[in-house]
Amino acid sequence: MRNWSHAWTGAWTRRALMTALASFFVAAALLPLGAFADPLPSWNDGKAKAAILDFVTRTTTAGGPDFVAVGDRIATFDNDGTLWSERPVYFQGIFVLDRIKAMAKDHPEWKDKQPFKAVLEGDMDAVMASGNKGLGELLAASSTGMSVEDFSAAVTEWTKTARHPRFDRPYTELVFQPMLELLAYLRANGYQTFIVSGGGVEFMRAWAEGVYGIPPQQVVGSSDKTEFKLDGDTPRIFKLPAVEFVDDGPGKPVGINRFIGKRPVFAAGNSDGDLEMLQWTTLNSGPRFGLIVHHTDAVREWAYDRDSHIGRLDKALDEAPKRGWLVVDMKNDWTKIYPFEK
Amino acid sequence: MRNWSHAWTGAWTRRALMTALASFFVAAALLPLGAFADPLPSWNDGKAKAAILDFVTRTTTAGGPDFVAVGDRIATFDNDGTLWSERPVYFQGIFVLDRIKAMAKDHPEWKDKQPFKAVLEGDMDAVMASGNKGLGELLAASSTGMSVEDFSAAVTEWTKTARHPRFDRPYTELVFQPMLELLAYLRANGYQTFIVSGGGVEFMRAWAEGVYGIPPQQVVGSSDKTEFKLDGDTPRIFKLPAVEFVDDGPGKPVGINRFIGKRPVFAAGNSDGDLEMLQWTTLNSGPRFGLIVHHTDAVREWAYDRDSHIGRLDKALDEAPKRGWLVVDMKNDWTKIYPFEK
Numbered sequence: 001m002r003n004w005s006h007a008w009t010g011a012w013t014r015r016a017l018m019t020a021l022a023s024f025f026v027a028a029a030l031l032p033l034g035a036f037a038d039p040l041p042s043w044n045d046g047k048a049k050a051a052i053l054d055f056v057t058r059t060t061t062a063g064g065p066d067f068v069a070v071g072d073r074i075a076t077f078d079n080d081g082t083l084w085s086e087r088p089v090y091f092q093g094i095f096v097l098d099r100i101k102a103m104a105k106d107h108p109e110w111k112d113k114q115p116f117k118a119v120l121e122g123d124m125d126a127v128m129a130s131g132n133k134g135l136g137e138l139l140a141a142s143s144t145g146m147s148v149e150d151f152s153a154a155v156t157e158w159t160k161t162a163r164h165p166r167f168d169r170p171y172t173e174l175v176f177q178p179m180l181e182l183l184a185y186l187r188a189n190g191y192q193t194f195i196v197s198g199g200g201v202e203f204m205r206a207w208a209e210g211v212y213g214i215p216p217q218q219v220v221g222s223s224d225k226t227e228f229k230l231d232g233d234t235p236r237i238f239k240l241p242a243v244e245f246v247d248d249g250p251g252k253p254v255g256i257n258r259f260i261g262k263r264p265v266f267a268a269g270n271s272d273g274d275l276e277m278l279q280w281t282t283l284n285s286g287p288r289f290g291l292i293v294h295h296t297d298a299v300r301e302w303a304y305d306r307d308s309h310i311g312r313l314d315k316a317l318d319e320a321p322k323r324g325w326l327v328v329d330m331k332n333d334w335t336k337i338y339p340f341e342k
Numbered sequence: 343m344r345n346w347s348h349a350w351t352g353a354w355t356r357r358a359l360m361t362a363l364a365s366f367f368v369a370a371a372l373l374p375l376g377a378f379a380d381p382l383p384s385w386n387d388g389k390a391k392a393a394i395l396d397f398v399t400r401t402t403t404a405g406g407p408d409f410v411a412v413g414d415r416i417a418t419f420d421n422d423g424t425l426w427s428e429r430p431v432y433f434q435g436i437f438v439l440d441r442i443k444a445m446a447k448d449h450p451e452w453k454d455k456q457p458f459k460a461v462l463e464g465d466m467d468a469v470m471a472s473g474n475k476g477l478g479e480l481l482a483a484s485s486t487g488m489s490v491e492d493f494s495a496a497v498t499e500w501t502k503t504a505r506h507p508r509f510d511r512p513y514t515e516l517v518f519q520p521m522l523e524l525l526a527y528l529r530a531n532g533y534q535t536f537i538v539s540g541g542g543v544e545f546m547r548a549w550a551e552g553v554y555g556i557p558p559q560q561v562v563g564s565s566d567k568t569e570f571k572l573d574g575d576t577p578r579i580f581k582l583p584a585v586e587f588v589d590d591g592p593g594k595p596v597g598i599n600r601f602i603g604k605r606p607v608f609a610a611g612n613s614d615g616d617l618e619m620l621q622w623t624t625l626n627s628g629p630r631f632g633l634i635v636h637h638t639d640a641v642r643e644w645a646y647d648r649d650s651h652i653g654r655l656d657k658a659l660d661e662a663p664k665r666g667w668l669v670v671d672m673k674n675d676w677t678k679i680y681p682f683e684k
Contacts, residue, residue, distance in 0.1 A: 071557055148599055192559075205603045215413055216603025217534075217559075226599060228592040228618055235622045237599045250570040257490055257568060257579045259601060261547045261558025276570055280577045 039185040042178040042336040048328050052182065055289045059265065060189050066287040068265055070190040075266035076220075076256060076277060077183070079197035079204060081311040082270045082293050083212060084175040085164075087302045089310060091171045092203050095158050097127070099142040107141075116141070140241035144224055147236040148202055155206035169340065172211050176293070177339045179268075183212055191266065194218045196256055198248035198273055202239070220259045222247045248273045253280035265289065271311040278316065282323055290325035292316060297331035300341070381527040384520040384678040390670050394524065397631045401607065402531045408629040410607055412532040417608035418562075418598060418619060419525070421539035421546060423653040424612045424635050425554060426517040427506075429644045431652060433513045434545050437500050439469070441484040449483075458483070482583035486566055489578045490544055497548035511682065514553050519681045521610075521635070525554060533608065536560045538598055540590035540615055544581070562601045564589045590615045595622035607631065613653040620658065624665055632667035634658060639673035642683070 043049040058066040059073065080086040100110070100119045110116035115134035118126035127134065143151060159172050167174060183193050195204060195214055201221030208214045225240040247255040253276050256264065267274070267281035268291040282288040294313065295304050305313040320327050330337065385391040400408040401415065422428040442452070442461045452458035457476035460468035469476070485493060501514050509516060525535050537546060537556055543563030550556045567582040589597040595618050598606065609616070609623035610633040624630040636655065637646050647655040662669050672679065 071551075074559075201600070201603070209413075217416075217601065219603065223600060226596050228595040228622065230618070230621055230625075233625055235595065235618070235625050237595060237622075253570045253577065253579060254568050258543070258565060259559065261543070261561065276572070276577070279572055280570065280579075283572075283575055283577050 039188070040178065040181050042181055042334055044333055044335055046333060048326055048333040051326050052185075052289075052291075055266075055287065056185065056189050056191075059287050068287065072262065072265065073186075073189070073191040074194065074260060074262050074264040075186050075191045076194045076196040076260075076264045076268070076281065077179070078252075078269040078271070078274050078277070079195050079199050079221075080270075081295065082176075082268055082274070083179050083183075083195070084171070085301060086311050088165070090199070091174075092199050094162065094171070095155065095203065096138050096142045098158060098162055099154060100138055103142065143200065143203075144239040144241040147238055148226065149236070151202055151239055152206045155203055159207050167338075172207055173340055174338060175211060176334075177336045177341075178334045179293070180212070180339070182268075183214070186266065187213070192218065194220060194256075194260060194264075196220045196247065196252050196267075196277060198222055198246065198251075200224075201247075220247060220255045222251075250276045252277035256280065267291070268293065269316070270295065271313050272315045275316045275319065278319075278323070278325060282325065290320075290323060292320055292325055292327045294327050294329055296329050297334075297337065299331075300337045301330060303331075381530070382520065382523050384523055384676055386675055386677055388675060390668055390675040393668050394527075394631075394633075397608075397629065398527065398531050398533075401629050410629065414604065414607065415528075415531070415533040416536065416602060416604050416606040417528050417533045418536045418538040418602075418606045418610070418623065419521070420594075420611040420613070420616045420619070421537050421541050421563075422612075423637065424518075424610055424616070425521050425525075425537070426513070427643060428653050430507070432541070433516075434541050436504065436513070437497065437545065438480050438484045440500060440504055441496060442480055445484065485542065485545075486581040486583040489580055490568065491578070493544055493581055494548045497545055501549050509680075514549055515682055516680060517553060518635070518676075519678045519683075520676045522554070522681070524610075525556070528608065529555070534560065536562060536598075536602060536606075538562045538589065538594050538609075538619060540564055540588065540593075542566075543589075562589060562597045564593075592618045594619035598622065609633070610635065611658070612637065613655050614657045615653075617658045617661065620661075620665070620667060624667065632662075632665060634662055634667055634669045636669050636671055638671050639676075639679065642679045643672060645673075 040049055040052065058064060059068040061067055077083055080090050084091070097119050100116060104110050104120055107116070110120060115127055115130035115138060118130065119138065159170055162171060163169060164171055164174055186193055193214055195208060195212070195218065197204060197220070199221050201219055201223045204221055205216040205219050208219050209216065223244045225242045225244045227238045227240055229236050229238060245251065245255065249272070252274065256277065263284055264281045265287065266289045267277050269277060270293040274292070278290040278292070282290040292313070294317070295302055295311065297303060304311065305317060317327070319325070382391055382394065400406060401410040403409055419425055422432050426433070439461050442458060446452050446458070446462055449458070452462060457469055457472035457480060460472065461480065501512055504513060505511060506513055506516055528535055535556055537550060537554070537560065539546060539562070541563050543561055543565050546563055547558040547561045550561050551558065565586045567584045567586045569580045569582055571578050571580060587593065587597065591614075594616065598619065605626055606623045607629065608631045609619050611619060612635040616634070620632040624632040634655070636659070637644055637653070639645060646653065647659060659669070661667070
């Protein structure tokens with residue numbers, strides 16, 4: 001009896017084990033690839049990471065109270081200071097100066113004409129002293145009066161050749177690894193990710209798809225007026241020296257409404273220029289997520305907020321607790337800032 | 343020997359037959375659902391249908407000389423006269439008049455004030471005689487000074503209640519069945535379908551997703567300026583009585599560049615207002631498709647082209663043969679115009 005019993009038990013146990021194993025592997029095969037992997041490996045375990053994981057889980061759980069239909073999963077991201085760095089000045093500003101220098105050989109008159117003279121002599125104090133009028137002239141000279149294709153080609157060339165003064169790397173490498181992971185994680189969960197930035201829309205479109213995986217039609221930004229011209233059988237669109245739209249502050253919800261036509265359920269920014277986008281996104285019914293990237297790491301990146309001339313974060317920082325926005329502490333919440341770090 | 347041979351042959355034949363059948367069913371199971379069905383059943387077999395099928399096949403055949411990467415499969419469609427009818431006048435014009443009538447109870451002064459008086463009295467000659475200034479006043483009164491949500495709700499309500507004078511059906515039923523099939527066929531082949539129309543962007547977005555399967559972020563149109571306002575804890579975007587952008591004629595490539603940021607490979611229109619969009623799309627390297635819907639069916643729809651006050655098709659009709667654009671003859675190329683036809 002003992003042997004028989006043992007044999008039966010053994011056979012039954014083996015069969016149950018095999019069935020369980022088979023079920024496990026079938027279930028595992030049905031799960032999305034990487035379901036067991038950490039989708040946010042550069043985020044420290046803690047409140048910030050847990051809040052993001054919880055929100056995405058809740059909004060994608062079918063039948064749950066916070067489920068959001070796939071078509072309504074719209075996430076908007078500021079660019080400067082939110083997806084990549086913005087020091088010593090906005091990188092597009094450096095592009096403008098570099099381009100003025102590159103164009104100077106065709107403009108000998110710039111040697112004696114401000115603010116161009118100051119740019120060519122590297123006198124940044126004089127450049128800044130030229131004020132909005134001077135900066136507008138530099139922007140117009142460097143970025144208008146050409147076709148959108150030619151402008152895009154100039155930006156692409158710059159991203160390949162220019163190097164950041166502190167890190168000696170292309171500017172497009174100074175993107176935040178944790179935010180790249182967040183973009184990918186949202187997209188893997190059916191979210192459409194958009195850039196909504198004060199930067200120039202054509203400047204960003206030239207590299208946003210390669211760097212962030214965000215295609216041109218999901219980039220909203222500031223723009224100059226443009227004009228269509230048919231030159232023989234060659235159609236071109238020209239950038240004109242006139243501002244069309246400033247996608248900053250209250251312009252961000254306006255841009256979101258104009259380009260996307262749906263209110264986001266998720267928005268991320270880093271400065272007071274993102275305040276109205278965060279309000280427009282989160283002050284609505286249903287699950288909503290507002291995120292502020294707080295620059296707190298003077299060693300690995302830069303530390304600044306209320307008193308900064310670039311990326312000032314003051315009002316939005318005050319409003320965050322009241323609105324329930326997540327303030328991400330770069331120093332403590334992120335194990336890694338840039339992809340190139342060991 | 344004979345029996346043996348017969349048995350062997352029979353066994354071999356059965357095995358080969360079974361193997362062949364199994365291969366067939368496996369192959370059939372691997373094909374996309376509906377691969378054997380006609381994707382354009384409301385298009386008569388002929389030159390037009392063949393050209394479309396050929397283009398989509400060529401641009402989606404991996405390794406072929408005309409292959410287009412999925413991300414670059416951008417198709418743009420005019421709306422009025424291309425996806426739905428535009429007679430007796432643009433349907434948005436009828437919405438404006440209906441809305442003026444609906445709002446009149448709150449505007450007793452309109453009884454004595456032109457062009458409102460003419461609308462309320464149904465005097466269309468007087469309405470038209472009020473010219474661009476008068477029509478602009480009607481558009482401003484009916485479609486601005488309210489939040490985008492309130493405007494969208496008004497449009498949705500109108501699509502449910504208003505009925506076309508000739509067909510006694512909601513306007514959103516006067517869409518072209520063959521074009522619905524074309525939109526679905528392109529999307530099934532990895533194309534992103536956009537509306538690029540002179541119509542108001544907020545007017546179209548209210549119903550385009552339900553009627554065409556085109557979500558708000560893929561609708562490009564004319565727009566009024568808007569403004570963001572935070573009223574206590576309630577953010578709103580208001581439509582202002584000032585034109586921001588006219589998405590017609592040379593404005594169409596400008597709008598495509600601004601909103602989509604990529605040149606389409608496929609564009610469809612029906613009037614000279616689509617000429618520049620067709621040029622911008624097709625006068626480019628690589629495979630490109632330009633399509634013109636020619637209104638030739640006075641019985642089932644309307645017949646008009648060069649002399650029409652609405653949807654005039656003159657220059658684009660002249661240019662079509664030179665550019666290789668497909669001119670679709672509604673009367674002869676389409677077995678069905680509207681979905682509700684038997």
